[in-house]
Amino acid sequence: MIRAYGLTKRYGEKTVVRDLTFTVRPGTVTGFLGPNGAGKSTTMRMLLGLDAPTSGRSTIGDRAYASHPAPLRQVGALLEARSIHPGRTARAHLQALAHTHGIPRRQVASVIDRVGLGEAADRRVKGFSLGMGQRLGIAAALLADPATVILDEPVNGLDPEGVLWIRNLLKSLAAEGRTVFVSSHLMSEMAVTAEHLIIIGRGRLLADTTVEQFVRDAGLGEITVVSPEADRLRALLAGPDVRIEAADGRPDTLRVTGADGERIGRTAAAHGIPVFELTPRRASLEEAFMELTRDAVEYVAHDDDPTTPQPTPTSQHATASQGAAT
Known part of the structure; x- marks a missing residue:
């Protein structure tokens, strides 16, 4: 189990992690998400004792990482796949780790x-591709059969077969009762791999919830309505806060925003309008994530239209350099 208690990290005047408190439990894959510059890598480095927190503390297996007599046996981690002597073979690298850790x-x-x-x-x-380097880094993380696995962007550089492999690996590790904590920018992959989410933005905790609950709570507010009297229903629902669009090529189908399913159903019933379908649109993990973090991004791509309102850009956060954690 991983626990963070009020973790805070400052670099000069910049605070990159702010009072983070969360728990990562065994037996499930927990995704660690956030925009670039959110503080994910810095948080992982603090968990592993590579960066000292300005305040707060963390434990892995009920004690600080540095206090474990054989930390590699307790925690397998990958923060930077290329932190390996390029002149060594993969086998020699792993044998050296094995020898130094018994x-x-x-x-x-x-x-x-x-x-x-x-x-x-x-x-x-030195001749390895990025994907092969990722596999070697993961091998090092698993070498001592640890109870906890922490991986930062493990699918970087992997081909589709490799992505499927890491997905199944993470699930199998969690099924074995291990604590699995993994960061990724690939929302589609997290949607099918993780069961729980820790989401941060600008160093602050934004969400600590299951994937299912997070997506359900996001809700896009759009409802698909199918009725043979769609035009009549549209006129009855029209209002200043209701947006209604016709589905392309389907005159019997409406997409309604601003009116919930109960209101639509009651309106149709009161006027004797048959409704064949009334379906809320479920947000994807990516859509839910973008909605939650839209005010926490560090860099914003501006629209070509000068009349389009744009969020105020934020200042660049200082970030810790990446390093090995194997």
Whole structure:
């Protein structure tokens, strides 16, 4: 289990993490989301003792990471896949880690097979693609069979087969009862991989909830209505706060925003209008995330239309440099 208690990190006058408190529980994949500059990597570095918090504290397995006598056995982490000597082979890198942590050598062969690097294990790392480097970093994180796994953007550089592999791997690790904490910018992947979400913006906690609840609560407020008397229903629902659009090529279908399903249903019933479908549109994880974080982005792409209102740009946050955590 991972616990953060009021984690705060400042670099000079810039506060990049602000009073973060959350719990990551075992047995589920927890996604760690936020816009660029939100403080995700800095938070992960503080969890792993690579950055000292300005205030607050964190524990992994009920104690600070640095206080574990054999931390690699407790926590397997990947923050930067390229933090490996380029002249070493993948096997030599893993064997060195195993030797320095008292891990049986048979574990090296086991994780090489698990991450699919069997044919590349004796090649020098400097010739690895980004995806192969990711696989090696994940192998190092799993080397000591840890109870907790922390991965920062693990799907970077992976091809579709690799993305599917990491998805199934994360789910299998959680099913084994491990604590799995993973950051990603790929909302579509988090939607099918994670069960719980920790979302931050500008260093602050924005959401701590399940994926299902987060998406349900987002709601887009749009309802699809199918009726053979769509034009008549449209006239009855019209109002200053109601937007009604006809579905392309379907004269019997309306998309209504600003009126809930109960109001639409009661209006139709009161005027004897048959309704064949009344379906709220469910937001995607990406849409829900963008809605939640729209005021917490660090850089905003401006519309070409000068009349379009734009959010006020925020100042750039200082960020910690990436480093290895294996």
